[in-house]
Amino acid sequence: MKILIAFYSKTGNTKAVAEAIFNALQEEDKVLAPIKEIEDIDDFALIFCGFPVYAHSVPVPVHGFLKKIKGNQKLALFSTHGARTEGRMQKEAIEHAIGLAKNAELLGYFTCRGQVEQAVLDNLMTKPEHRAWAMEAASAHAHPDKADLEDAQVFARGVLKKALKFKEFNKK
Numbered sequence: 001m002k003i004l005i006a007f008y009s010k011t012g013n014t015k016a017v018a019e020a021i022f023n024a025l026q027e028e029d030k031v032l033a034p035i036k037e038i039e040d041i042d043d044f045a046l047i048f049c050g051f052p053v054y055a056h057s058v059p060v061p062v063h064g065f066l067k068k069i070k071g072n073q074k075l076a077l078f079s080t081h082g083a084r085t086e087g088r089m090q091k092e093a094i095e096h097a098i099g100l101a102k103n104a105e106l107l108g109y110f111t112c113r114g115q116v117e118q119a120v121l122d123n124l125m126t127k128p129e130h131r132a133w134a135m136e137a138a139s140a141h142a143h144p145d146k147a148d149l150e151d152a153q154v155f156a157r158g159v160l161k162k163a164l165k166f167k168e169f170n171k172k
């Protein structure tokens with residue numbers, strides 16, 4: 001089975017999770033690449049797609065990629081976000097991503113916190129209406145950490161196990 005681990009990442013948090021996922025899938029036929037470098041996804045049976053949560057949602061450069069995924073392809077989503085993991089924000093973003101990839105068969109999703117750029121935090125702190133959120137986002141400092149990356153690897157192996165249960169991947 002050919003596996004693609006595609007990611008969009010501006011400051012490296014989502015890229016770190018993508019790399020952890022890539023390394024977790026030992027002995028698989030796999031490709032790790034930023035979304036903007038990927039031309040053709042048709043060959044891949046399983047696609048992991050990762051992005052940072054932007055404004056409760058999916059960054060625009062990821063939209064087209066998700067829309068391209070076909071009905072015969074399995075999808076696993078992952079995201080990083082400044083907000084606490086229990087909150088609604090990253091769920092909204094995952095729901096949006098699922099809506100964009102409406103043809104794909106979703107096998108699961110993973111989210112963890114990611115350190116927010118200082119310039120973004122400084123900007124938010126100047127706006128009283130955003131100050132509470134800025135303080136929450138500041139506490140994402142040092143994420144993704146070792147435990148986050150290990151959790152991502154457990155997730156990735158779980159997704160692979162699920163994918164391998166489909167009979168189209170068991171022809172050997």
Ligand SMILES: Cc1cc2nc3c(=O)[nH]c(=O)nc-3n(C[C@H](O)[C@H](O)[C@H](O)COP(=O)(O)O)c2cc1C
Pocket residue numbers: 008009010011012013014015051052053054055056057080081082083084089090113114115116117120
């Ligand atoms: C423009 C912008 C908007 C963001 N919006 C959110 C948001 O709505 N919710 C959230 O939890 N984090 C938000 N963040 C924080 C990022 O999702 C987080 O820092 C992420 O880990 C960055 O990933 P990257 O290093 O892969 O670019 C935002 C960051 C930026 C730059």
